[in-house]
Amino acid sequence: MAVNDREFHLKELDPVLMKDWEIAEKAEDFLKPVKVLAMELGLTEDEIIPHGKYIAKVDFAGVLARLKDRPNGKYIDVTAITPTPLGEGKSTTTMGLVQGLGKLGKKVTGAIRQPSSGPTFNIKGSAAGGGLSQCLPLSPFSLGLTGDIDAVTNSHNLAMVALQARLQHEANNTDEFLSSRHLTRLDIDPSRVEMKWAMDFCAQSLREIIMGIGGKTDGYRMPSGFGISVSSEVMAILSVFTSLSDLRERMGKIIVAYRKNDEPVTTADLEVDGAITALLLRAVNPNLLQTIEGQPVFVHAGPFANIAIGQSSIVADRLALKLADYHVTESGFGADIGFEKFWNIKCRLSGLKPDCAVIVVTARALKMHGGGPKVTPGAPLDPAYTTPNTKLVEKGCQNMLAHIQTVKTAGINPVVCINHFAADTHEEIDIIRRTAEQAEARVAVSHHWAKGGDGATELAEAVTDACNEPNNFHFLYPENMPLKKRIETIARKVYGANGVSYTPIAMEKLARIESMGDTQFMPTCMVKTHLSLSHDPALKGRPSGFTLPIRDILTYMGAGLVVPVAGDIKLMPGTSSDPNFKRIDVDTQTGKVKGLF
Structure with missing residues (x-):
């Protein structure tokens, strides 16, 4: 489909009258086939592994080898202030900024994390963006994509299977029997098992369990539990590995438990490290999708920066930076956790230096931080959030200032993106703008949810300006700090x-x-x-x-x-009383999924 035809059809989509999944369904009728998307990006046919018409995995190692001498593009991280429980549109802003840079004629890519089934079926939704700034196709993006999280879950759980089998056999058999099976007694301390099981749903009743209930052949009886899959160390490894050999080495170092003499028991000790790497292998290549306006987006690794690293993968960013002039990556939640981990973990391990950080701000969240009523997912918003209240906004700006200071402490140029909501007033926007500018941050008001890339050009221009200024990027702490x-x-x-x-x-x-x-x-x-x-x-x-x-x-x-x-944070979230799975269904006439957001 020609560009003009695509833009014509986009103008027919109204985010005020249509739900996100309805917009996505209509927009998917004029997506670029993934082979066209890849060709425009500069990938060869041999470097993509199609998964249907609109999704492909990309052979990152082959591309990086071919383009090793090409200079990197500009590197932009999107973070936010401390959000309400509803989220402040960080993924939507990421997609909007990619589209806005596209409107400026820039060769641009995005990188976001694959959504966990936990929030998809619970409260937050699939994190594909919203309105006219989405990552598509929505249904496969939200419902397992190419199986990366399944691979993480299975890889993690196989390590636990190996541990449990070893505990059972060591408890029930003599050294002679173990030796006949080519096993050495590890003397695992069952009270010091570090791993639990993994599941990609919010299942609070599985946080703490007793397993092995039954007879001698039914496993080793002991306390255990489940964490959500994206909190697994295996997911962290997927986020930070840099090559297949690096991945293989890391997978053998996972500490599953400790011996009675305090020595660690690793996946290599359990002789399961090769098998869990084999299970993870199908997840190592980043997934290629696109924005609603046809810019390429890499989707790789998982969310939850509060309980995990919460970054799109290093290999996805390295890949994109060789292919584009501007690359926009997303970090989870606010700058205190998502950006801090991007800054001091991801950039340290990748060797990449960011040029700019975007801090997403909403008047709604600032009102909450200024003393507004409690925001409860699934409950109607208090009128304080939908009617003018400059006093709450002004008081809440202290939270924004903290996040601006964090980004500046890293030596990076901050851009405050005011993610515009329909209820925002000029007076409230002016307070946010003035406060941010006094803190020496660039500011842009963005209407990407309602207008797509056309609504994000002010933001895109501010970002390009920030990228073209030198910065003094440095880490918060040296490697040898205790x-x-x-x-x-x-x-x-x-x-x-x-x-x-x-x-x-x-x-x-x-x-x-x-x-x-x-x-x-x-x-x-x-x-x-x-x-x-x-x-x-x-x-x-x-x-x-x-x-x-x-x-x-x-x-x-x-x-x-x-x-x-x-604090009291859990590695397995809970399911709310009004979860999203109640609204997700299948149209039996078309076979399409409805109700996702």
Whole structure:
């Protein structure tokens, strides 16, 4: 379909009158075939593996080898202020910015994370964007795509199968029997099993379980539980690996449990590392999709920056930066967690230097941070959020200022994107603009939800200006900083805490980790709520004077991360009383899925 024809049809789509899935269904009638999309991007036919007409995997290793001498394009990260539980349109803004840069005639790509089935069927939706700024095709994007998360889940769970089998056989058999099966007794401590099982749904009843109930042949009886698949270390490895050999090495270092003598039991010790790598193999190549206006979008790795790394993969960004002049990648939730991990983990491991960071801001979220009523998913918004209230906006700007300061601390040029909602007034927008400009940030008002790329040209222009200015990018902490000081540096300089406290188990693990010389060079991947700068989701605005409580510290040796867990956050979210799965169905006449958003 010609460009003019596509634009003509886009003008027929009305986000005010149509639901996101209805827009997506209409827009899918004029998507570019993925072979055309790939050709326009500069990929050869041998470098794509089609999955149907509109989706393909891309052989990242082949492309990077072919284009190794080509300079990288400009690198842009999209983050946000602390959101309401409804989200502030970060994925929508990412798609809008890609479309806006396309309107300026730039060769541009995007990279977003694959949605987990947890939020897709629960509260937040599929994270494909919204209105006239979406990633398409929507249904496959939202419902498993090419199976990457399934591969992560199966790979993770096979490691647990190997552990459980070993525990059972060591408990029930003699050393002679084990030796006859070419096994050495590992003396695993069942009270120190680090891994749990994985499932890609929000299933709070599986957080803590007892397994092995039955007879001698029914497994080893012990406490266990489930985390959501995207919180798995295997997903973290998918986010940060840089080559197939790097992936294979990392998959053998995953610590599954500890021996009674305190030595770790790894997937290599269980002789399952090759098999779990084989299961993950189909997930290593990034997926190629497109915006509603036909720009290429890479989808790879998973969400949840509050409990995981929450970044699109390093290989997806490296690939895109060789193919485009501008590449827009997305980090999960606010700058305190998503951007902080992009800055100090992803960029450290990738060696890539960002040119600009976009901070998505909404008047709605600022009203909440200014003292507005509680925002509850599934419940009608209080009128405070849909009627003018400049006092709440002005007070809530303190949260925005904290996130601007975080980006500036990294030495990156910040651009505040005011994601415009229909109820926003000129007075409220002026307050946000003036406050951000006083903090020396560029500001743009974007109407991408309602107008697509045409509504995002002001944002695109601000971003190109920021990218063309030099920056002083640097990490928050040096690699050799002790773990305890690293945690406290993040807590004080990013969250605004006065200090950090530790539970006895966290202190025990901290001492053990700091005694292991090689872990001092592992970046720190914090786990905390995304609903506050602090550990407490009830503390809005820019809280101060609090102590960040660390209740546990996990060691992801395969991913190369130390993972402190702050507050009461869970690695398995719960399903709400009004989940999205109630509204998702299939049209039996067309076979198309309806109700996704």
